[in-house]
Amino acid sequence: MLDNLVKLTNLKRDIAEINLDPLQRGGILTPEARAALVEWGDGYSVCDFCAGMLDRIKTPPVEEFVHGMLPEFLGTDEVRITHGAREGKFAAMHALCDKGDWVVMDGNAHYTTVLAAERAGLNIEYVPSSGEPDYAISEEGYAEAIERAYEHKGNVSMAVLTYPDGNYGNLADAKAIADVCHDYGVPLLLNGAYSVGRMPLNARELAADIIVGSGHKSMAASGPVGVLGASEEYARTIFRLSSTKKNKEVELLGCTVRGAPLLTLMASFPAVLERIRHWPDEVEKANSFADGLEKLGLKQLGDRPHRHDLMFFMAENLYQISLGAKKGRYFLYRDLKERGISGIKPGLTRQFKLSTYGLSSEDLKKVLQAFQEIIDSYPAAIG
Amino acid sequence: MLDNLVKLTNLKRDIAEINLDPLQRGGILTPEARAALVEWGDGYSVCDFCAGMLDRIKTPPVEEFVHGMLPEFLGTDEVRITHGAREGKFAAMHALCDKGDWVVMDGNAHYTTVLAAERAGLNIEYVPSSGEPDYAISEEGYAEAIERAYEHKGNVSMAVLTYPDGNYGNLADAKAIADVCHDYGVPLLLNGAYSVGRMPLNARELAADIIVGSGHKSMAASGPVGVLGASEEYARTIFRLSSTKKNKEVELLGCTVRGAPLLTLMASFPAVLERIRHWPDEVEKANSFADGLEKLGLKQLGDRPHRHDLMFFMAENLYQISLGAKKGRYFLYRDLKERGISGIKPGLTRQFKLSTYGLSSEDLKKVLQAFQEIIDSYPAAIG
Numbered sequence: 225m226l227d228n229l230v231k232l233t234n235l236k237r238d239i240a241e242i243n244l245d246p247l248q249r250g251g252i253l254t255p256e257a258r259a260a261l262v263e264w265g266d267g268y269s270v271c272d273f274c275a276g277m278l279d280r281i282k283t284p285p286v287e288e289f290v291h292g293m294l295p296e297f298l299g300t301d302e303v304r305i306t307h308g309a310r311e312g313k314f315a316a317m318h319a320l321c322d323k324g325d326w327v328v329m330d331g332n333a334h335y336t337t338v339l340a341a342e343r344a345g346l347n348i349e350y351v352p353s354s355g356e357p358d359y360a361i362s363e364e365g366y367a368e369a370i371e372r373a374y375e376h377k378g379n380v381s382m383a384v385l386t387y388p389d390g391n392y393g394n395l396a397d398a399k400a401i402a403d404v405c406h407d408y409g410v411p412l413l414l415n416g417a418y419s420v421g422r423m424p425l426n427a428r429e430l431a432a433d434i435i436v437g438s439g440h441k442s443m444a445a446s447g448p449v450g451v452l453g454a455s456e457e458y459a460r461t462i463f464r465l466s467s468t469k470k471n472k473e474v475e476l477l478g479c480t481v482r483g484a485p486l487l488t489l490m491a492s493f494p495a496v497l498e499r500i501r502h503w504p505d506e507v508e509k510a511n512s513f514a515d516g517l518e519k520l521g522l523k524q525l526g527d528r529p530h531r532h533d534l535m536f537f538m539a540e541n542l543y544q545i546s547l548g549a550k551k552g553r554y555f556l557y558r559d560l561k562e563r564g565i566s567g568i569k570p571g572l573t574r575q576f577k578l579s580t581y582g583l584s585s586e587d588l589k590k591v592l593q594a595f596q597e598i599i600d601s602y603p604a605a606i607g
Numbered sequence: 608m609l610d611n612l613v614k615l616t617n618l619k620r621d622i623a624e625i626n627l628d629p630l631q632r633g634g635i636l637t638p639e640a641r642a643a644l645v646e647w648g649d650g651y652s653v654c655d656f657c658a659g660m661l662d663r664i665k666t667p668p669v670e671e672f673v674h675g676m677l678p679e680f681l682g683t684d685e686v687r688i689t690h691g692a693r694e695g696k697f698a699a700m701h702a703l704c705d706k707g708d709w710v711v712m713d714g715n716a717h718y719t720t721v722l723a724a725e726r727a728g729l730n731i732e733y734v735p736s737s738g739e740p741d742y743a744i745s746e747e748g749y750a751e752a753i754e755r756a757y758e759h760k761g762n763v764s765m766a767v768l769t770y771p772d773g774n775y776g777n778l779a780d781a782k783a784i785a786d787v788c789h790d791y792g793v794p795l796l797l798n799g800a801y802s803v804g805r806m807p808l809n810a811r812e813l814a815a816d817i818i819v820g821s822g823h824k825s826m827a828a829s830g831p832v833g834v835l836g837a838s839e840e841y842a843r844t845i846f847r848l849s850s851t852k853k854n855k856e857v858e859l860l861g862c863t864v865r866g867a868p869l870l871t872l873m874a875s876f877p878a879v880l881e882r883i884r885h886w887p888d889e890v891e892k893a894n895s896f897a898d899g900l901e902k903l904g905l906k907q908l909g910d911r912p913h914r915h916d917l918m919f920f921m922a923e924n925l926y927q928i929s930l931g932a933k934k935g936r937y938f939l940y941r942d943l944k945e946r947g948i949s950g951i952k953p954g955l956t957r958q959f960k961l962s963t964y965g966l967s968s969e970d971l972k973k974v975l976q977a978f979q980e981i982i983d984s985y986p987a988a989i990g
Contacts, residue, residue, distance in 0.1 A: 225671075225675040225676050225679045226676055226679055226680065226880065229676075229876065229877035229880070230877070231668055231671075232639075232668070232672065232873045232874055232876050232877055233639045233874055233877055234639070234642070235643060235646065235647070235667045235668075235870060235873065235874065236646060237646055237647060237652060237655065238655070238666070239655065245651075247651045247654060248649065248650065248651045248652070248654070250650070251649055251650020251651050252649050252650070253648050253649055253650075256615075256616045256617070257648075258645070258648055259617070260618060261644055261645065261648050261829075261867070262641070262644065262645065263618065263619060263620050264618070264620060265636050265640075265641055265644050265829045265871070266631065266634055266635050266636055266829065267631065267633070267634020267635070267636075267821075267822065267823025267824060267827070267828060267829060267830045268628075268630045268631050268634050268823050268824065268830060269620055269631070271630060271631070272620065272621070272622065272631075272949075273953075283621070284618045285614055285615070285618075288608075288614075289615065292608040293608045293609055293612075296608045296609055297609065307690045307694075307831065307863075308865070310860040310861065311690075311860065314860060318726075323706070335852045335855060335861060336860055336861055338849070338851060338852055339849055339852060339855055339857055339860045339861050340860060342849055342850065342851070342852075342857050343701075343857050343858060343860060438650075439650065440650025440651050440865065440866055441650060441651065444650075445650060446644075446648045446649065446650060446866055446867050447650045447651060447864075447865055447866030447867070448690065448831075448863070448864055448865055448866050448868075466721070466722055466725055467725065468721060468725070469718045469721055469722060469725075472718060472722055474722055474725050474726050475726060477693040477694065477697060477719055477722045477723060477726060478693065478718060478719055478722050480690075480831070481830075481831055482691070482823065482830055482831055483823055483829055483830030483831050483868065484644070484829050484830075484867075484868075485831075485866065485867075485868070487618060488648070490615045490618065491615055491616055491618065493612065493615050494612035494613070494615055494616055497609065497612070566655075
């Protein structure tokens with residue numbers, strides 16, 4: 225194994241011209257972040273002038289970013305840097321919930337929310353969505369889920385809302401859900417992996433107690449890096465100091481992102497603030513693209529009109545094509561790739577998600593054109 | 608706060624020509640890693656062709672690296688990528704120990720080992736070092752510490768050895784310590800943050816059950832990234848799959864380093880293997896440098912002759928100078944920086960650590976020369 229190493233030394237990325245992967249659309253670096261990556265690439269470079277706490281480093285200005293800019297941006301009392309949204313969720317659950325407690329989460333929750341709860345030894349009560357075609361999550365659902373957990377004699381110590389969820393891009397009524405949770409004395413954690421850095425969002429206005437965001441998913445940062453914000457009431461426990469090691473926060477193991485990803489998050493931040501101002505344009509682009517695909521016989525599920533760039537489509541016609549096409553269900557991936565388009569999971573045809581975030585209208589026209597060409601090139605399946 | 612953002616966009620690192628910081632000497636990127644950082648900088652780029660498990664990605668060849676090369680390199684049955692050594696220690700403790708259990712660790716342990724235990728809700732029984740001047744850790748100490756934990760009616764579920772420790776650079780007899788721990792049925796975790804990637808090391812030969820390493824500290828990688836290796840017996844529990852989410856490992860929250868730092872770890876790996884072959888030269892350089900500083904009146908503590916590049920010095924003469932010098936105890940930092948040298952913590956004079964790793968003999972000669980000049984420039988303190 226250790227005699228064939230040359231393959232590790234010149235790894236090139238093979239990417240299409242237009243990438244529709246929701247996972248990747250919000251994580252493309254700005255030129256400033258790319259420069260920061262090179263400048264701060266060496267291990268522990270961020271620690272050049274550290275006095276013992278990552279979030280208090282003044283050179284580079286981490287302290288101002290973490291304690292000034294980010295709390296204002298997220299609308300929380302306290303913020304810390306994490307390795308990503310999932311690590312933020314685990315930290316909050318591990319700090320605030322006891323093993324055996326119950327956590328309530330939307331049925332559209334990302335798998336990492338489930339893993340975070342499982343890792344923390346928590347039981348899960350789901351808030352089911354309304355199912356096809358809307359997959360909506362309601363505040364009543366949260367009340368019912370909390371009641372069900374109580375029936376198990378469970379202590380419900382947290383609720384999570386995925387905002388938006390990563391399948392349908394649905395934005396539930398977070399404020400109404402927070403209010404319901406608070407009626408039961410349960411704090412609400414907002415999973416903003418697909419919203420923080422893409423769209424206007426303020427935890428305080430939504431009455432969310434805790435919020436996580438993802439640098440590599442939605443803040444134009446090189447991962448893994450994320451943010452974890454909390455109101456004073458919960459921050460006190462989540463960011464508690466060690467009983468023996470001065471100035472070290474236990475839940476963060478002292479420091480989290482001790483390297484370049486943090487610097488890319490900082491370097492991209494001004495551009496991220498700017499792009500959030502253009503969110504209405506992004507939503508309009510997404511809806512216009514969805515209209516285009518629907519004219520080709522696909523159907524967009526989830527919120528309609530849609531309020532996010534992440535969208536889920538049913539494509540019965542593409543599925544029919546796959547039944548007869550060469551390479552079967554991989555035809556769509558191949559045919560799109562031949563046209564310079566990637567990001568729809570290989571093998572999916574009948575239903576898939578994609579994102580239009582940050583793509584130009586011209587690019588999206590090319591994508592629609594490609595779908596049109598592909599559908600037209602399999603005449604048997606059209607009828 | 609959000610109206611003064613320009614300071615985030617062009618952050619330059621201010622580094623000296625010669626950096627002695629032990630934290631940073633092993634984390635300087637190779638040219639190959641620097642290229643990988645740029646190529647794979649965008650968020651989630653490593654996930655271009657992922658089918659659901661980070662460690663099974665074939666393009667780039669993560670699977671071969673994680674399941675082939677790294678187990679052979681570390682001498683363990685299984686390896687996974689982590690965010691760093693501390694996150695690896697916590698994952699192992701959280702998976703293998705129950706809240707309230709006891710963990711035994713060397714008195715020289717890194718603060719993050721203590722935090723990992725505290726976060727996992729464990730009690731700590733220390734193996735005291737022999738104190739000044741050797742600060743040695745013995746296998747008998749481990750037996751006694753385990754016995755002491757038993758006296759507390761404690762269940763001892765893990766022992767940790769820092770190899771070498773981060774203060775003195777001491778390499779204890781890991782094999783003898785592992786044997787003692789095994790006599791008590793306690794698994795040994797080796798913290799190789801300062802050894803994996805710097806020096807020859809094989810967990811199996813040392814009878815260590817679990818080993819953690821740090822990419823940014825000692826494997827020429829851009830952090831945060833690390834490795835966690837374990838024998839089959841413990842890997843089964845640490846890397847257990849979720850009960851509900853197919854193919855997702857709970858303790859890793861599915862995936863860990865979903866970004867460029869992993870690619871830098873891979874890209875540097877051939878060069879890391881090569882540099883490990885030159886470890887005897889590094890040890891010789893370190894000892895020769897220590898001799899040089901001792902001739903100037905300093906004293907090297909810890910293992911003598913030393914067996915690692917990380918070294919701890921007592922400098923009574925520099926302390927005496929600091930009592931009268933302009934800027935007081937910051938004089939050494941300033942005077943070294945004026946000579947293009949950094950890495951000794953600002954404000955330290957009487958005792959400090961440094962590393963000679965990867966520095967040329969010429970550079971080390973310059974450092975000795977600088978110490979000589981500085982000492983000579985404060986004549987009053989010499990006598």
